[in-house]
Amino acid sequence: MEAKLIAKLKNIYYTSGNETFRGIAKYLLNNSKDSFNDFSIMKLSKKTFTSPATITRFCNELEYEGFKELHFLLKIKGGEYVQKDDCSSKTNMDIESSLFFKDNLISSLKKTFDNNINKLAIIKDKISSDKRIYFFGIGNNNFLMKTVVHTLIRLDFNVIYSSIIEQQSSYVENMKSDDFAIVISMSLSDPFFYELSKNLKIKKTPCYYITKNIKSELLAGIPNDNIFVVENKDNIVGAKFSSEIIIMFLLKLMVINLVNIDDIENTNKKFI
Numbered sequence: 001m002e003a004k005l006i007a008k009l010k011n012i013y014y015t016s017g018n019e020t021f022r023g024i025a026k027y028l029l030n031n032s033k034d035s036f037n038d039f040s041i042m043k044l045s046k047k048t049f050t051s052p053a054t055i056t057r058f059c060n061e062l063e064y065e066g067f068k069e070l071h072f073l074l075k076i077k078g079g080e081y082v083q084k085d086d087c088s089s090k091t092n093m094d095i096e097s098s099l100f101f102k103d104n105l106i107s108s109l110k111k112t113f114d115n116n117i118n119k120l121a122i123i124k125d126k127i128s129s130d131k132r133i134y135f136f137g138i139g140n141n142n143f144l145m146k147t148v149v150h151t152l153i154r155l156d157f158n159v160i161y162s163s164i165i166e167q168q169s170s171y172v173e174n175m176k177s178d179d180f181a182i183v184i185s186m187s188l189s190d191p192f193f194y195e196l197s198k199n200l201k202i203k204k205t206p207c208y209y210i211t212k213n214i215k216s217e218l219l220a221g222i223p224n225d226n227i228f229v230v231e232n233k234d235n236i237v238g239a240k241f242s243s244e245i246i247i248m249f250l251l252k253l254m255v256i257n258l259v260n261i262d263d264i265e266n267t268n269k270k271f272i
Contacts, residue, residue, distance in 0.1 A: 137184035
């Protein structure tokens, strides 16, 4: 397999948001050059559970004119990536994937911190322990919110939260203008957030958003200081594996900026 082709396949496997293309790249990387001598576009599509048209689009993604050019490069001797039975090579691939995730995460965390630190520094002036803090979110974000909510409750904050969407919706009816809302959603695309945002604006309740979609129409009229941006990468690793860690990172930063370090230390001693 030609060396430049290997590099292109690795790039697609580690960074593409197209799961089908990643599957094709993985198959090619995990097979030796000898496997491709009598290969055809039909055989490759069957092996990867795709179609010839998809294989052609995959070749275009690699900047090749078609399958014939890809097939030629697959048969070139030298530089093969992973043999079928080469366990050590597969281990190397796993290590490289882990390193890519680490670098992706560190970069995203740093960018998230740099772009939000000034907003976090002033949050304590706006949210105090004598105010009610409501958390809103759905899906996997419920686990993240639950963890932070328990910490704030132990620190004597008046926190209101439920993992049930219907319950969250009912909370808005009882909210006042001096309460605070924290809304967590990467995309803000679920209809739940449209209704929630509309009702929060009617109530004139200060709201903080943790999101990646800063262009959402729901954020119209929301002060920039109230929008905490999740700066994860757009590739598959960033979208599916880094997002939750970065959201938790932002939530923990909020807690740190809301309380005194001494309070946290006393809480830890109390609840060990």
